[in-house]
Amino acid sequence: MSDFKQAALDYHALPTPGKISIALTKPAETSADLSLAYSPGVAEPCREIAKNPDDVYKYTAKGNTVAVISNGTAVLGLGNLGPMASKPVMEGKALLFKRFAEINSFDIEVTHKTTEEFINTVACIADSFGGINLEDIKAPECFIIEKALNERCSIPIFHDDQHGTAIVTAAAMINALEVQGKDIADANIVCLGAGAAAIACMTLLIECGASREHVYMLDRKGVIHTRRDDLTEYKQLFANNTDKRTLDDVIAGADVFLGLSGPNLLSAEQLKKMAPNPVVFACSNPDPEIHPDLAHSVRDDLIMATGRSDYPNQVNNVLCFPFIFRGALDVRARKINSEMKIAAVHAIRELAKEEVPASVLEAGSETQLSFGKGYIIPRPMDPRLCKNVALAVAKAAVDSGVAVLPLPDNYMQDA
Ligand SMILES: O=C([O-])CC(=O)C(=O)O
Numbered sequence: 017m018s019d020f021k022q023a024a025l026d027y028h029a030l031p032t033p034g035k036i037s038i039a040l041t042k043p044a045e046t047s048a049d050l051s052l053a054y055s056p057g058v059a060e061p062c063r064e065i066a067k068n069p070d071d072v073y074k075y076t077a078k079g080n081t082v083a084v085i086s087n088g089t090a091v092l093g094l095g096n097l098g099p100m101a102s103k104p105v106m107e108g109k110a111l112l113f114k115r116f117a118e119i120n121s122f123d124i125e126v127t128h129k130t131t132e133e134f135i136n137t138v139a140c141i142a143d144s145f146g147g148i149n150l151e152d153i154k155a156p157e158c159f160i161i162e163k164a165l166n167e168r169c170s171i172p173i174f175h176d177d178q179h180g181t182a183i184v185t186a187a188a189m190i191n192a193l194e195v196q197g198k199d200i201a202d203a204n205i206v207c208l209g210a211g212a213a214a215i216a217c218m219t220l221l222i223e224c225g226a227s228r229e230h231v232y233m234l235d236r237k238g239v240i241h242t243r244r245d246d247l248t249e250y251k252q253l254f255a256n257n258t259d260k261r262t263l264d265d266v267i268a269g270a271d272v273f274l275g276l277s278g279p280n281l282l283s284a285e286q287l288k289k290m291a292p293n294p295v296v297f298a299c300s301n302p303d304p305e306i307h308p309d310l311a312h313s314v315r316d317d318l319i320m321a322t323g324r325s326d327y328p329n330q331v332n333n334v335l336c337f338p339f340i341f342r343g344a345l346d347v348r349a350r351k352i353n354s355e356m357k358i359a360a361v362h363a364i365r366e367l368a369k370e371e372v373p374a375s376v377l378e379a380g381s382e383t384q385l386s387f388g389k390g391y392i393i394p395r396p397m398d399p400r401l402c403k404n405v406a407l408a409v410a411k412a413a414v415d416s417g418v419a420v421l422p423l424p425d426n427y428m429q430d431a
């Protein structure tokens with residue numbers, strides 16, 4: 017077994033299995049403490065909440081708790097591993113929520129038969145939480161699930177693999193194209209993968225200025241084109257009126273390759289055929305569509321990003337989901353709408369252009385980072401992400417009328 021594999025297994029197993037635990041926020045040492053925490057004292061907040069349901073935010077942890085919910089049908093780029101095998105990823109998301117945005121979360125893995133059963137399960141427990149982060153649920157069911165839950169629940173429902181990935185991809189893509197001197201409206205974009213993340217990324221990139229007719233999306237059968245009769249309604253939106261059929265056909269002269277599919281699906285030969293100064297985001301986790309070492313050995317004019325923490329330009333939804341929920345929870349947004357998503361794109365994008373603090377350089381063992389080919393997007397360790405993204409998102413929630421609370425005074429000013 018490789019040293020890294022063993023280290024990863026040991027990290028998860030030792031000294032305590034898993035990555036998260038629950039901590040108490042109130043004293044529970046004496047009989048007097050217990051009489052407040054539990055019987056009889058606990059009856060008082062129960063009575064208050066029964067009278068005024070909003071008091072649940074005052075007397076319980078609901079307002080700062082997010083449920084991370086999966087069925088394990090699309091675990092990273094690994095496929096349908098089932099609910100239990102998705103649990104390390106869901107605990108991982110809980111770790112990231114806590115580490116980066118001070119949000120508590122529970123991971124919930126649902127075993128179910130029908131999509132309806134999954135929706136009902138989540139809808140029935142949703143009110144326990146301040147928000148729900150749906151994770152690693154395959155397309156097209158994820159679209160049906162997200163829509164149904166948005167209709168039935170009054171707390172934010174966010175499918176991270178769609179919108180978290182799309183927000184971070186759009187932020188990094190706008191910056192990468194700027195560095196390469198390309199206009200997003202003219203860029204030929206190849207998107208390998210047609211799952212939840214791919215469809216959401218292309219939708220948002222088009223909202224950010226990309227031209228639909230310059231987008232070539234590919235699923236397992238090849239290019240999604242207008243003469244195919246096997247397309248779901250979601251894929252149909254990206255059907256291109258083209259004679260091109262394969263990755264080889266569309267990669268020639270492409271300005272952008274976005275991989276949201278699986279490992280090693282873009283070859284060195286295909287990369288060579290891209291236009292000068294290309295942008296390659298190989299975002300399949302854990303193994304990208306083309307390894308960055310291989311890509312850089314083939315050409316030196318590219319901007320390369322992956323979803324991984326161990327290479328520069330990490331295009332990963334961790335740059336978004338903790339912070340978009342931080343902003344949403346702090347103004348008690350009823351949903352996460354498009355205004356909030358676009359605000360997050362620009363907050364993330366702009367931060368990459370600011371000077372990088374020493375603490376961020378140290379966390380990445382780096383001496384220097386500045387906006388350019390090797391730094392198009394902030395690092396997850398950057399403490400300004402929480403401040404800037406949560407502030408932009410909370411403001412957008414208030415301005416677009418989905419917030420129950422006003423922006424708190426001096427919000428994120430001393431964070
Ligand atoms: O977990 C990650 O690193 C990013 C993600 O959501 C995925 O790949 O499904």
Ligand SMILES: [Mg+2]
Nearest residue numbers: 092151152177
């Ligand atoms: Mg995911």
